Amino acid sequence: MEEISKKDVKHVAKLAELDIREDELDKFVDQLNIVLKHAGRINEIDTTDVEPTSHVTNMVNIFRDDIVKKCISKKDALLNSPKTIEDLFEVPLITEE
């Protein structure tokens, strides 16, 4: 497996909505490469004709009847929000300048 670069880490951080400070970047690149090198070992094993695991106890889909039940109140739903206005979550401008 090829090593990941500073540019890759910046890209991945962007995808994950994380800001990585320039002075932390080298450390993250090194640490991620060490872990990825170890993780890359999985490609040493032959998995031709092996199905990927989707569930460990072979459970199938669980369905329930679509019946309205008691749910949390609007007031409770807003209780933990850092910023609310009336009965809405308040957020900054969505459009970027």
Next chain:
Amino acid sequence: MVKERLYKLSAKELSDLISKREISSYETVKDIAERIEEVETIVKSYITTNIYKAIAAARKIDKFIYGKKRIRGGKFIYKTKKIEPLTGIPIAVKDNITTKGIHTTCGSNILGNYKPIYDATVINKIKESNMILTGKTNMDEFAMGSSTENSSFWTTHNPWNLSNVPGGSSGGSAAAVAVGETPLALGTDTGGSIRQPAALCGVVGLKPTYGLVSRFGLIAFASSLDQIGPITRNVQDCALLLNIIAGHDSLDSTSVFKDKEDYTKYLKEDISGLKIGIIKELMGEGISNYVKGAVYKAIDIFSSLGASCEEISLPSLKFALSAYYIIAPAEASSNLARYDGIRYGLRAKKVKSFRSMYRKTRSQGFGNEVKRRIMLGTYALSRGYYEAYYLQAQKVRTLIINDFKKVFKKFDVLVSPTTPSVAFKIGEKFEDPLTMYLSDICTIPINLAGIPAISIPCGLKNNLPIGLQIIAPHFEEGLLIKTAYNFEKKFNFKLKPLFKKF
């Protein structure tokens, strides 16, 4: 005669005394509260303590236990005839399990002020069983770690040696049980987070089968791996607590339909004729010699009890750690996308746009290990790498599951060390993620296969505990309890060094 402090007793011993009305729940909780007062500033097991509410709850339960009614002839009798096991017994809960109105931080700054508006199903179950919540225990942030050093708040200290880690991520729960700040605790285990700290703190930790215990209200880390389970001072307490938390829950779609079992019935069975496999791959390179020695001594004990023990090989296990460090971060990167600063949790100050709110909130709120795993997972799932990493890891997972299936045709249970060494020094592995990850090398394969495993103390090295891991097929928790209990009785491990004053 000086009365023995109650915090030293097991949950079963306390429960028997409460049932006989020799002690009250209030006395029990009060003594635990005093113990917390004595040691908490040094051990730091808890993020939030719940003492006032716990004492109030204990008084209420005592009213129920001691409530009398008048019968014919003017006599008074107790209203409550049979007191259920664990009624009035204190329990600590890991801080990634939601508790209504009580801070639930998940060890993270991003949830530093979060007060859930509902209780997790396991919390409802312990409340219905009249157990008493002592507080929320410390953990590695989002359960990512093996030492509690990744907690956003502080590091918990191993009660056996304060300069060592208690393990993690359920390090707070394990340390609290070991030092007497609670007789019982709940932990969670994604790659070893119940068993590894239980081993390092000299207590009993069980990771149940995937789906046995409801995860409704558990803050998700890696959803195909996470399980809630008991951390206790002995196997009997473990069985009692598992009785309470196991069972189907319609609120968790991964919860299995299965009849309720009484796990304490397995405490009565012996292990003669039991077939035990010793996992070769977990007894080799990277495992300290003194750990192997302790495991071989344990195998002698099993043999003396009539079990047959034989070494077996599960070749795919050498890829388990690698596969785990793709699968778990991949799932985490998706689960942790919800922390956006809108509905709950931290929101960064002075943000001008939506995007910068996301970025700043997540960058300020998450610690480095969480960021590493999010980036690792995002990378493994991204275009061009998905097949080589994520898909391949899920295939390797199938091979691991198949290996376990194969050996369980021949053996009833398997054994291995729980950890490669005893508790390491605080700071020793902090800057070296891979070395830290390697401390879960024996526990990770079990999560990948979704099977249950228990860790029990099996020796000491430099006065630090060594853990033995026993592994069983899906839903065979009974076998684990039986095997572990027989070992414990014969081995007779004492936790005395822990109940010291610091």
